[in-house]
Every structure is written in structure tokens, then in C-alpha cells.
Amino acid sequence: MTERNVTYIILDGHVELEKYRFLYFVILLTGYILIMCSNSTIVCLIVIHKNLHEPMFIFIAALLINSVIFSTGVFPKLLIDFLSEKQIISYPACLFQIFVFYSLSGSEFLLLAAMAFDRYVSICKPLQYHTIMRKTTVSVFLVLAWVLPACHLAVPVIGNTNQKLCSFTLKGIFCNNSVNYIFCVSSRALLMFGLVVLFNMSLLPMLFILFTYAMIVIIAYRSCREVKKKALQTCLPHLLVLINYSFLLTFDMIIVRLESDISKTARFVMTLQMITYNPFCNPIIYGLKMKEIHKHLKRFFVKAK
Structure with missing residues (x-):
């Protein structure tokens, strides 16, 4: 629908909102606060303690x-929608939400790839570790992890800015790739570029991570017990996060592809799970599985008491 030359998209993925709006709001607000606090606590511990x-x-x-920014790009709008009479979003804001959602998703995979490389050098080339993983190298990896996905996503988002819309209703609770279904004519070039983005930002990093960890497993298997223990302690959390995020990406693709073949309730539940699971689980995984972080967390909560 169009009001005052601004095009609005109706978000039609909510289930029984009139009945459960306050329950949804309280649950999601609690989840958002927990995500912000848990992620921020571990980030602060890493910043404060020099041994980290x-x-x-x-x-x-x-x-x-990345998880905090990702959640902030989705949760506040959802919370507003739960309390609003109309669940709508302007088309430019919708495209911006898509940009934030998928560029940060790509950043997640690239950061996991950087972690995998770091673990590979640490375990397989320990004598060269400090030569390879210098501050400059780390800084370059961090910049590339955020800049590359943003540059990739800018092309289709800008390309879709002037697309003609034949529908103003999205079967979702926030903007994702399902926006392609409301265009009158889908640009073949942009769809092909979308596949390139998917390959470069998720599949390629995933293959690199799997290859890297395969090499680590081979080296650890041939090495002493101490190397095996180090590999298990430091690589397992990263693999758990990778598996989680891979499932969430698959969820997103399933939700978009099965536009008419999946019930509204199932779509709603899967979408909520997709946006809450990883930001909530990441600090738990790293807080419990990484010995150095777990040690500082215990001290922090003891002092808090």
C-alpha cells in the first residue's frame, strides 16, 4: 500500500496477535535483554582482561x-509490531532490514572462517603462530568479515530499490528474501548475483572451515594427547556455532522456498527460532566451553554476589 508517496509492506506472518500480543512482547523483550546482556558481558570480559x-x-x-547488532536489526521492530494495530514497514526500511540481516549473516560465516584459520595455525603451525597471526592480520580479517558481505549485499538491495511491486504483503514477521515474491518481474541478473552472494558468503567459508578442521583432526590424531585435548577444547565451540548457524540458514531458505506449502504457525515458530537461537546460544557455548572465558565468568559472578 502507498501513503504520501511512501510504499508500505504489510507483515502478515504473525499468529493470533490480537490474543497473545502482550505474551509475545514479554517473551521477546526478555529474550532480547538476555541476548544483549549475555553477549555484552563476555565481550566486556575479553576487553578488560589482557590475557584474553x-x-x-x-x-x-x-x-x-555481530550477534548484538543482528538482534538489534530485528528485535526492536518486532517488539513495536507486537503492540501495534498494523504490522507494516516502509519499503526502504524493509530493504535496509534485508541488508542488515543478510550482511551480518555473511559476517558470521567469515568470522567463523577466520577462527578456523586461527585454530589451524595454532595447532598445526604453533612455531609460526605469532608471526602469522599478528595484530595487522587480525585487523584485516575483522574488516573483511564486515565489509565484504556489506559490499556484496549492497548490489541486490540497491538494484531492488526501484522494482515495481505487484503485492504489498509479506508472509513473514520481518523482511527477508521472501520480498522477491512481491515483485512484478524478478530481475534474472539480481537473482543470479544472489546465488553468487550465497556461495561467496556462506558456502565457500563453510567449505573452508570444514577443510581446515579436517586438517586439524588429522594433525591432532597424529600428535600427542596434549595437542588432541587443545584441539578439542578450542575447536568444538566453533564447530557447534557453525552447525547452529548452518541450520538457521537452511531454515531461512526453507521458509522462503516453501512460501505456500508451510503453515503460518510453523513459519512463525521457525522464524522466531531462527532469529533468537544463535544470538542466545553463542555466549552460552563460548562461556561454558572456552576454559579461559569460563574462568573469568565464574570470578565475575562470584564478585557480583
């Missing part, structure tokens, strides 16, 4: 900051 100023922990902090 190692590349591995810097990448973890970057990943958790």
Missing part, C-alpha cells in the same frame, strides 16, 4: 558483537 587479548578471543568478541 589473543586473536581467538578477539574473533569471539567480534562474533558476539
